[in-house]
Amino acid sequence: MEELSLIPPTSDDGSSLLVKVTKLDRERAVFILDGVHLGLANSLRRTLISSIETLAIDQVQIETNTSVLPDEMIAHRLGLVPLVSEAMDRVVKNYNRDCNCDSHCEDCSVTLTLNAKCNDNRTMEVTSKMLRVEGTHLERSNVGQPAIDETSGENRGKGIMLVKLRMGQEIKMKCIAIKGKALEHAKWSPVAAVGFEYDPYNKLRHTDLWFEVGTNPLDEWKLTPNALWEREPAKDGSDAFEFNARPTRFYFDVETVGQLRPEDIVTKGIDALILNLASVQAGLNELSGGEPLRLLSLDGAVGIRGLSALSTLDELMQRLVKDGVVPRPCQIFDIIVGSGSGGILALLLGRLGMSVDRATEAFIVIQEGIFAKDSSKNWALSKKLKHECLMESLDDVGDGALLVPPEDFRGPSCRTAVITQTTSGTVSMLRTYARSAGEHRWTVTEAARATLASPELFVPLVIEDDDFRSAPNNPVELAYSEVESIARSDSSWNARIRDRGTVVVSLGSGDIPQVVDHRDSFYWAKKLLREYNPSQLNRRITSLVQAV
Numbered sequence: 422m423e424e425l426s427l428i429p430p431t432s433d434d435g436s437s438l439l440v441k442v443t444k445l446d447r448e449r450a451v452f453i454l455d456g457v458h459l460g461l462a463n464s465l466r467r468t469l470i471s472s473i474e475t476l477a478i479d480q481v482q483i484e485t486n487t488s489v490l491p492d493e494m495i496a497h498r499l500g501l502v503p504l505v506s507e508a509m510d511r512v513v514k515n516y517n518r519d520c521n522c523d524s525h526c527e528d529c530s531v532t533l534t535l536n537a538k539c540n541d542n543r544t545m546e547v548t549s550k551m552l553r554v555e556g557t558h559l560e561r562s563n564v565g566q567p568a569i570d571e572t573s574g575e576n577r578g579k580g581i582m583l584v585k586l587r588m589g590q591e592i593k594m595k596c597i598a599i600k601g602k603a604l605e606h607a608k609w610s611p612v613a614a615v616g617f618e619y620d621p622y623n624k625l626r627h628t629d630l631w632f633e634v635g636t637n638p639l640d641e642w643k644l645t646p647n648a649l650w651e652r653e654p655a656k657d658g659s660d661a662f663e664f665n666a667r668p669t670r671f672y673f674d675v676e677t678v679g680q681l682r683p684e685d686i687v688t689k690g691i692d693a694l695i696l697n698l699a700s701v702q703a704g705l706n707e708l709s710g711g712e713p714l715r716l717l718s719l720d721g722a723v724g725i726r727g728l729s730a731l732s733t734l735d736e737l738m739q740r741l742v743k744d745g746v747v748p749r750p751c752q753i754f755d756i757i758v759g760s761g762s763g764g765i766l767a768l769l770l771g772r773l774g775m776s777v778d779r780a781t782e783a784f785i786v787i788q789e790g791i792f793a794k795d796s797s798k799n800w801a802l803s804k805k806l807k808h809e810c811l812m813e814s815l816d817d818v819g820d821g822a823l824l825v826p827p828e829d830f831r832g833p834s835c836r837t838a839v840i841t842q843t844t845s846g847t848v849s850m851l852r853t854y855a856r857s858a859g860e861h862r863w864t865v866t867e868a869a870r871a872t873l874a875s876p877e878l879f880v881p882l883v884i885e886d887d888d889f890r891s892a893p894n895n896p897v898e899l900a901y902s903e904v905e906s907i908a909r910s911d912s913s914w915n916a917r918i919r920d921r922g923t924v925v926v927s928l929g930s931g932d933i934p935q936v937v938d939h940r941d942s943f944y945w946a947k948k949l950l951r952e953y954n955p956s957q958l959n960r961r962i963t964s965l966v967q968a969v
Contacts, residue, residue, distance in 0.1 A: 425453060427652040429670035433458040437669070450675045450683035451616075453650060459619070462671040466617045469690040471603040472697065475506040475611050475680040476513065476531060476565055480597040487590045495592070498583050500608045502549045503568040503679040504531070504598055512564045517599040527556055531565030531598040535583075538591035547592065550580030565598055568679025611681045616674030621648040625666055647672040696740070713921035714914060716904055717754040717770075718897040720929020721761020721873075727784060730928040731766065735777040737926070749776045751835040754926075755914075756907075758850075758900035760893055763929060764839035764872030765815075768865055771837030772824065772853050783818045787869075815866040824863040825853055838903060839872040840896045848893060850903065897927045 430437035437456035444451035454462055481496040488495070513529060520529035532555040539545035549567040569580055584592065603610035620627065621644060632638035651670070654660045677683045702713075719730060738747050750757065750770045759767030765787060769780040826834065837853040851868045863871075893899070904923065908914040 425455065425650055427650070429651065429668075430456045431669070432456060433667055433669045445684060448677055448683065450673075450677075450687055452673050452687070453647075454671045454673060456669055457671070459668050459671075462619075463617070465690060465694055466615050466673070468694045468697070469615050469675060469686060470610055470612055472693045473611050473681070473686060473689050474509065474600050474602055475609050476504040476509055476598045476600050477606070477608040478502060478504070478533070478596045478598045479517070479601070480525075482595040482597075483593075484595070485591050485593040488584045488586055488592055489590075490584050495584055495594075498581075499535075499594075499596055500606075502552070502581055502583075505563050505566045505568055506600075506611070506680040507564070507682070507685065508562065509564050509600060512562055513600050516601070525597050525599070529599060532556060533565065533596040533598060534594070535596065536593045537586060539586040539588050542588050545586040545590075546582060547584045547586060548580035548582055550578075552596070570679070611678060611686050613676045613678050614674075615676070616672070618645060618647055618672045619668040619670060621645050621651060621672075622654050624654055624660070624662075625668060626662070627668075645672075712917065713924050714904065714908075714917045715754045715756075715924045716900055716926070717750060717757045717767075718895075718900045718925065718927040718929075719757070719759035719763030719766045720896070720927070721759075721763045721894045726929075727762050727766065727788070728781065730763070731777055731781050731784065733928055734770075735781075738777055747776070749774060749833055751833050754835055756836040756838070756900070756904060758838045758840070758896050758903060759872070760840035760896040761873055761875075763896065765869045767837050767839055768869055769818070771835050772826070772865060773818075773822065774833030774835075786818060787814045789814065812866065812870060815869050822865045824851060824865055824868045825855075836907075838900070839868055840893060840899060841871045841874070842893065848899070850899070895927075895929060897925065901925065 425439065425441055430439075433456065435457060439453075439455040441453045441455070442450070443453065454465075478499045481492075481499055483492050483496070486492055486495065512527075513531060515529040517525060517529040520526060522529060525532075533552045534555060535547070535552050537545065537547045537551055550569055552567045554565045567580060569578055586592070601609040623630065630638040630642045632641050650672075673687075675683050675686055677686060681689070717734075734750060738750065738753070741748050741753060751774045754771075757767045757771035759765070762784075766780060766784060769775045769783050770777070775783065826832075834853070838850045840848065841851055842848045851863055851871065901923075904914070904918075908918050
C-alpha cells in the first residue's frame with residue numbers, strides 16, 4: 422500500500438484518496454483516511470455509531486426473580502448485553518415492527534432464556550454467558566449468542582455480570598432479541614467508541630487549548646500518537662498560518678462492543694452511508710422534479726454467479742419498496758444492457774418486464790436447458806443437443822416475442838440491449854428500441870441465443886450469413902457509451918444526465934472498470950466482500966467518495 426506523506430493532501434475531493442490501516446485486531450480497527458472532506462469523514466463517524474443493524478434484547482418476560490435486584494434493573498442490564506450479529510440477516514430477515522407475526526417469530530427475533538438458581542452457601546455470579554439461544558434454526562449459527570470477551574485478562578471468557586445470587590435465590594426469564602439501529606436506542610450500537618481526530622498539532626487552530634496563565638499548554642494537552650503521521654511545526658512559530666486551509670487527513674479508532682468484528686463495522690458503515698446518500702439524492706430529485714438516468718449492466722455469468730447477480734438485484738429492489746409493492750427493474754432503470762447470460766437476464770428483466778422473482782425462475786429453466794443431463798449416453802450433452810434444449814427453454818420463456826416490441830405494446834418494459842460478437846470479431850448491440858430498415862426481425866429467443874453463442878457449448882449460430890460467438894463478458898463500458906449515444910439524439914436523456922448525472926449499477930463477477938471519471942454523477946457499484954484486507958477498505962471508501 423502507498424505510504425503516507427507527513428504532509429496531508431491539499432485536496433479534499435477524493436482525488437488524493439488514501440486509506441492506511443495501522444491496527445486491526447478483535448477489538449479495534451485503527452485507520453487513517455486521507456483526502457476527503459471533513460463533512461464526509463464526520464458523517465462516516467456518526468454512521469458507524471448509529472446506523473448499523475445489530476441484535477439486542479428488547480423484551481424480557483420474567484417468570485421468577487428472587488434476587489436482590491428489581492425486575493426493571495435486570496431487564497435493563499440484559500438489554501445492554503452485546504449479541505453476536507455477524508450474518509444476522511440470514512436468520513433475522515425482518516424488523517419486528519414490520520413482521521406479519523402477532524408478537525415475534527423466527528423471522529424477526531431470536532429467543533434466549535436465562536435460568537439460574539443458587540443451591541449452596543456461596544455467592545453465585547450470573548453472567549451473560551449463561552444465556553441460552555432457543556430455536557432449531559440457530560443450531561448451526563452463533564447469531565444471537567452473547568458476545569464473550571476472549572482477549573487475555575482476568576475476565577477472559579466469563580461474560581458480563583448480570584446479578585449475584587445467594588443460597589435459595591433464583592431467576593428464570595425469557596428474552597426476545599430483535600434487530601435495530603442505535604438511532605432508536607444506544608443498545609443497538611456496535612461500537613463502544615469511535616475515536617476521531619484531525620490536525621493533531623492544531624495547525625489550523627480549530628481548537629482552543631485552555632491552560633493556566635504562566636504554564637505551557639503543551640504540558641496540559643499532550644500530543645496523541647496520531648502526531649507521528651504529520652510533520653511537526655517549527656518550534657519558533659515561524660510556519661505561516663494558512664487561514665483558508667481545510668483538514669484533509671482524519672484518524673479513526675473504531676472499538677467494537679462485540680456484536681461485529683471491527684472491520685465489518687467499518688465496511689457496513691460505509692455501505693449504510695452510501696444508502697443514506699442515495700436516499701437524500703432521491704428525495705432531492707423528487708422535490709426538484711428531476712431524476713438521474715439509471716443504467717443496469719449485467720455481466721455474463723452462468724450458473725450460481727447469475728443467480729447471485731439476481732439476488733443482489735433483489736436486495737436493491739427490496740430497498741425501493743413503495744406502498745408495500747416491490748418494483749420491477751424495468752420500472753427503476755431507464756436501460757438494461759447485458760452480455761452472455763447477462764444478456765438473457767437483461768431480456769427477461771427489460772424487454773419482457775419480469776420481476777426479479779419471475780426472472781429467477783425463468784433463468785433456472787434456461788440454465789437447465791444448458792446443463793441438462795443425457796441419461797441415455799453420458800452427462801455431457803452434444804453441442805447440437807444442448808443448442809436444441811436451450812432454444813426450447815428460450816422459446817418457452819420468450820413465447821415468440823419480437824425483440825423490438827410493436828408500436829401498440831403497453832406491457833412493462835424498458836430500453837434493453839444485448840451484446841453480440843461475430844466470428845470476425847465485430848461487436849455490436851441488438852436493441853429493443855431501434856431497428857434499421859431491412860434488418861432481420863429478431864425474436865427474443867434469437868437475441869438471447871446470439872449473445873450466448875459460446876462455441877464451447879453450442880453449435881455455431883448463423884443468422885443472415887453472420888456467424889456469432891461469445892460476446893465480451895463485462896458490457897458496462899459499451900453500455901455507458903450507448904447511454905451517451907442515445908443522449909445525443911434524445912434531449913430528455915441529455916437534460917437528465919446534465920442536471921442529475923447517471924446512476925450505474927454493474928452486477929457480475931468481474932472487476933469494476935473505470936467507465937467515466939465524474940464526481941458530479943452518482944456512481945454506485947456494490948461488491949459482496951466477505952474477507953477483510955486493507956485494499957477492501959480502500960475500495961469501500963473509494964465507492965463512498967464517488968457517491969458524493
